[in-house]
Amino acid sequence: MARSVNGASWESFAIAAPRLAASGRRLLYGGEAIASAFLATVAPDGGPRLHPVFPVLAAGELWLFIVTMSPKYRDLRRNGRYALHALPPPGGGEEFFLRGDAVQVSDAAARAAVIAATAGRQGIHDFEALFRCSISVALHTRWEGWGTPAPWPTYEKWLA
Amino acid sequence: MLRWQEFEQSAPGLAEEGRKLITSFGLGLGYLATIRRDGGPRIHPFCPIFHQGGLYGLILPASPKCGDLRRDGRFAIHAFPLPDRDDEFYLAGRARPADKLAAAVRATFLAQEGSPTSTGDEACFEFLLERALLARYPKRGEGPAWPPVYTKWRAP
Numbered sequence: 001m002a003r004s005v006n007g008a009s010w011e012s013f014a015i016a017a018p019r020l021a022a023s024g025r026r027l028l029y030g031g032e033a034i035a036s037a038f039l040a041t042v043a044p045d046g047g048p049r050l051h052p053v054f055p056v057l058a059a060g061e062l063w064l065f066i067v068t069m070s071p072k073y074r075d076l077r078r079n080g081r082y083a084l085h086a087l088p089p090p091g092g093g094e095e096f097f098l099r100g101d102a103v104q105v106s107d108a109a110a111r112a113a114v115i116a117a118t119a120g121r122q123g124i125h126d127f128e129a130l131f132r133c134s135i136s137v138a139l140h141t142r143w144e145g146w147g148t149p150a151p152w153p154t155y156e157k158w159l160a
Numbered sequence: 161m162l163r164w165q166e167f168e169q170s171a172p173g174l175a176e177e178g179r180k181l182i183t184s185f186g187l188g189l190g191y192l193a194t195i196r197r198d199g200g201p202r203i204h205p206f207c208p209i210f211h212q213g214g215l216y217g218l219i220l221p222a223s224p225k226c227g228d229l230r231r232d233g234r235f236a237i238h239a240f241p242l243p244d245r246d247d248e249f250y251l252a253g254r255a256r257p258a259d260k261l262a263a264a265v266r267a268t269f270l271a272q273e274g275s276p277t278s279t280g281d282e283a284c285f286e287f288l289l290e291r292a293l294l295a296r297y298p299k300r301g302e303g304p305a306w307p308p309v310y311t312k313w314r315a316p
Binding site: 038084 | 204
């Protein structure tokens with residue numbers, strides 16, 4: 001069933017807000033080959049659910065491989081609204097947050113491109129469903145004076 | 161919905177392991193998911209605080225997540241990930257305002273090592289627990305990465 005999707009591709013976001021997107025990419029990947037983040041979804045009762053995930057930036061989009069046996073797979077199939085937060089950098093002091101809609105993608109060529117971008121580390125099992133994540137809101141927070149008694153946040157925000 | 165100490169009595173081993181994961185960096189660290197006014201999810205890092213048998217959070221009163229918790233107390237908490245293994249500890253339930261305890265919870269928080277800071281005017285919530293989940297993985301590179309060994313708990 002088709003349903004409306006809010007938000008932009010990662011590429012559109014990156015063209016519109018290149019510095020913010022660069023910060024986001026740096027924090028999502030954290031200098032590693034695989035990006036890490038936490039994903040919030042909406043459970044059937046309308047409450048929140050929370051999971052660690054390994055997002056992939058490839059072909060101008062943000063992707064997630066989600067195990068089909070998991071509650072978050074059922075959440076996203078029913079209600080694609082997601083919120084995603086990057087892990088903190090080692091010294092703290094920065095945050096990166098995204099919100100948007102996730103839609104399952106079954107296109108074989110798209111899947112192959114995303115698997116290739118992970119160098120085959122993700123997506124090689126049939127039980128890993130592929131979701132494309134649109135971006136409605138992106139927020140980067142930089143904490144000045146992190147670790148002092150008076151840290152102060154500065155925000156860079158983008159809305160699709 | 162149970163207080164942390166009631167959860168400890170109900171599932172002592174799980175509670176002990178969970179507390180270790182939440183405090184593995186010294187200060188309690190976790191992600192907090194809430195529900196926005198429009199029904200969508202929200203997620204933020206925060207500092208869970210163990211205080212006199214309860215699990216609390218000090219939340220900036222003007223923050224969106226404070227509004228979420230006052231309007232719809234449902235929450236999910238996930239401990240920060242460890243550097244060398246993928247163990248997970250997850251809690252879900254309902255938060256209740258505990259502003260009368262804010263000063264005492266703040267004192268407990270600020271007495272910890274790890275440079276905790278406070279604005280001095282945060283709202284205070286106690287997290288009452290309905291479900292808990294622990295996932296144990298082998299140390300990275302020392303065994304199959306998935307599936308982990310799950311231990312689940314639901315409030316009786």
